[in-house]
Amino acid sequence: MSQLSEAIRQQAALWAVKMAERSLSDEEERAMTAWRDEDPQHLDALIQAQQLWLMLGALPRSAPADSSPNTPSSTVVPLPARAAVRARWRHWATAAVVLLALLPVLFLLPDPWLRWQADYYTAVGEIRQVTLPDGSRVDLDSRSAIALHFNDNERRITLLSGHAWFTVAPLSRRETRPFRVEAKGGITQALGTQFSVDLAGGGADVAVHEHSVRVSYKGQTLVLAEQQGAHYADNQLTRRPVAPAQFAWRRGWLIIDKQPVREAVAQINRYQSQTIIVINPTLRKRIVSGTFALNQPERAITTLCQTLGAKQMTLPGMTLLY
Structure with missing residues (x-):
């Protein structure tokens, strides 16, 4: 056909x-x-x-x-x-x-566009580390993309998709340019060496692993110390605690901790090409928890279905839960 x-x-x-x-x-x-x-x-x-x-x-x-x-x-x-x-x-x-x-194009159209914009890009299920021209390192989660805008005045990176962990080459006599990450209308400037930025819904989550960062969004500013985090979206910038689940992907794990099914499925979808779509609106609101290996995302879906008593139907390119 x-x-x-x-x-x-x-x-x-x-x-x-x-x-x-x-x-x-x-x-x-x-x-x-x-x-x-x-x-x-x-x-x-x-x-x-x-x-x-x-x-x-x-x-x-x-x-x-x-x-x-x-x-x-x-x-x-x-x-x-x-x-x-x-x-x-x-x-x-x-x-x-x-x-x-x-059906024929769901979730497939953004990839060519991202590839065109991005300097570095990860495919479905791929996690990789890249070294930037200044010596900084970036760990990219699955389905992530960044674009570089380095000039004489700053080292700026745009997070186009996904989740990135930055290990920043520090300021020195030779390197005087600030290191900034732009994502969803916010700017995170490194005041130390390690932090991560994760696109989440209409905004972003920032977490500091070493030293500190300054987060600016819609005229608001927060300075975050080590093991502190923030979320910004919908014109609001707020502090929030840093959870181990935010970094589990670097060790090959996905940790879902008391999250709505819709959010859990969005995370699982990062790591597989067979997109999961939850049709039942009541099911999307159910709260779930679990720990899953990233190289076996299909087991996460099987476990969710068993736990929730949900049904699933597999179609080309997608699986429907209802």
Whole structure:
């Protein structure tokens, strides 16, 4: 089967939603039939959309459209909705429409763009150390990227993605330029030798391992001493304790400590190409803990499913939890 375009997938998902929620009007039936018969790919996409809903358990268990050779190509079986499931269905359908529309490219588009911007970049599951022109060292977590902006006045690095640990070449007679890391609108300036910056949601986490740093964000400034941390996002800069889990990746481990499932899954996704997506909104809010080897991220998902009693469905490039 040829690659289905995003537009075809999205339109197929919308028709599947309408047919599941209610009977189509005569006008809608004619429009759906015309669209379906316009291109064989349209029928393929509609069948896939209906099958996905059924596998997720979001629809009544009617038969999906059958594309077998014995079935006329013009036949698509509508999936009637019941009043008791309509409210729940609307939520699931909305999430599924997005998934179908983005299925071929979900989480893949940023990589070429990051590679183009970055001076150093790590692939999925890769952790590496790089030495900068000034002798500083940077440990890059999986799916991380940095860009260098060194000039006569400063040593500035932009953290484009992921998590980086900096061991800074100190100021000296020969090296007088300040060392700064820019991330999500904030600047962390080294006043010592070791610190880390981690992009987190719409902001960043900063942790100091040796000596101190100055963090500036939206007109606010904090000086952090050894074993102190800060988080900035949404126009706020706040202190926060440093947890061992923040550095476990350098030893090959992922530590999840009383975090919502949505955050735990976001961390696991850093280390594998099979993207995990949590469909069930209630499940995303559940709190979980655990310690997992980074070279076996699939075990983390298996453990989460067993602990939460969740189901999973594997699709090309992604696994859905619900």
